[in-house]
Amino acid sequence: MPAMTSHVSKNANTDTDHLAELARLTKHQQSLYVRGNDDLPQSTGPQFDSEFTTDLHRTPYTYEDLVFIGQEGSTQGPGLITYTEDDVQRHLSEQRTVCEDRTPILVTHTPPFGILDIGKRFGQQHIGSKAVRSFIDDIQPPVTVCGHCHQFGGRAETLEYGTVINIASHDGVDDPGRYALITIDASNESIEYEFYDTRHLLGSRLTDLVQVGRNRVEQFSELGITSPDEITEERRSELEALPGASSWHVDRWIAHRQAFENDEVVILNESAFDDLHDTEPLLLDIETDLQQDRIWLVGTYSYQNDAYRQFFDPDDESALLQELSEYLDNHALSQSSTTEGTTSTNSVLVEDSRNTASLKGSIIWSGHTTSG
Numbered sequence: 001m002p003a004m005t006s007h008v009s010k011n012a013n014t015d016t017d018h019l020a021e022l023a024r025l026t027k028h029q030q031s032l033y034v035r036g037n038d039d040l041p042q043s044t045g046p047q048f049d050s051e052f053t054t055d056l057h058r059t060p061y062t063y064e065d066l067v068f069i070g071q072e073g074s075t076q077g078p079g080l081i082t083y084t085e086d087d088v089q090r091h092l093s094e095q096r097t098v099c100e101d102r103t104p105i106l107v108t109h110t111p112p113f114g115i116l117d118i119g120k121r122f123g124q125q126h127i128g129s130k131a132v133r134s135f136i137d138d139i140q141p142p143v144t145v146c147g148h149c150h151q152f153g154g155r156a157e158t159l160e161y162g163t164v165i166n167i168a169s170h171d172g173v174d175d176p177g178r179y180a181l182i183t184i185d186a187s188n189e190s191i192e193y194e195f196y197d198t199r200h201l202l203g204s205r206l207t208d209l210v211q212v213g214r215n216r217v218e219q220f221s222e223l224g225i226t227s228p229d230e231i232t233e234e235r236r237s238e239l240e241a242l243p244g245a246s247s248w249h250v251d252r253w254i255a256h257r258q259a260f261e262n263d264e265v266v267i268l269n270e271s272a273f274d275d276l277h278d279t280e281p282l283l284l285d286i287e288t289d290l291q292q293d294r295i296w297l298v299g300t301y302s303y304q305n306d307a308y309r310q311f312f313d314p315d316d317e318s319a320l321l322q323e324l325s326e327y328l329d330n331h332a333l334s335q336s337s338t339t340e341g342t343t344s345t346n347s348v349l350v351e352d353s354r355n356t357a358s359l360k361g362s363i364i365w366s367g368h369t370t371s372g
Helices: 018-024 085-099 130-139 198-202 214-222 233-240 247-262 270-279 317-329
Strands: 031-033 053-055 061-063 066-071 103-108 143-146 155-158 163-166 178-184 191-197 282-288 295-302 307-312 336-340 343-345 348-351 357-360 362-365 368-371
Touching (some): 163 191, 233 247
Antiparallel strands (some): 155 163, 295 307, 336 343, 348 357, 362 368
């Protein structure tokens, strides 16, 4: 049965009860949900048909030897539904009474503190709930489903006693919604899960094509095109005549379709990579907080070794950079280039006056630095 932990009123500007409609498609005719911090509270927000939906924050739901319990809202950041850590602790303690004879499954909008809970909007920091973390460490549910932290949606973390699964989606009305198919075996010990998003519910992969959104799918539909395999060279003139389309778009749609069919990477301009193959650089992708004064994630790809690495530490920048520095010292390179976000920059690890590692605007040439 579906369990919702993201913003349930995201599309509430219609008269359709989407949760009830979803429930009717399921075997047990039931949708379970908690409201997110940006949702309207129960008293003023959209109402859902209680025959087909259960607000887990207010009513636990039992199924055989499982009991689903919920925590709505968040404990950090702005929102319409927020709680203090003490509030969360009291609420979950009350919910705990229904867990005595059944295996609990927790559905919480806010993640447990320190697990899939890094927020970027107000600085790179943990924004999960300490009360939720204490609760799951105590009762040890086999599955905890959460949301709130958009960048960790579609990820899971396995603990000693269970799995935390984050299905957060971005807030835009046209952004795809994430969801997970979770399978729990009869013993409640083996957990399997697969992540999806709502683009796959359109019945085709058209929205996976470059620069294809909802409006473009509607335009394709008017041409009778409902799947990528109908994007062909024979239909080029029709496709180029679409509003805002050009030969550039059609070239890429066709190439993307071919990549789908053959399950392979299609490179449109191989010569653009000649210099990279010749110089065998180490590429770095650097993630900072919004103020760009703290690094929390660095990804690397070595052309020389055809190897990817990730350096991640949201709490200790110095430790991250020290690990990265040691990796660079051990990597025989002639040149290093980096990209930060979508902007190409030249950066390198250097030592500042306090002898601590930091990233500055320069470029490595055989181990030497020059301003860039």
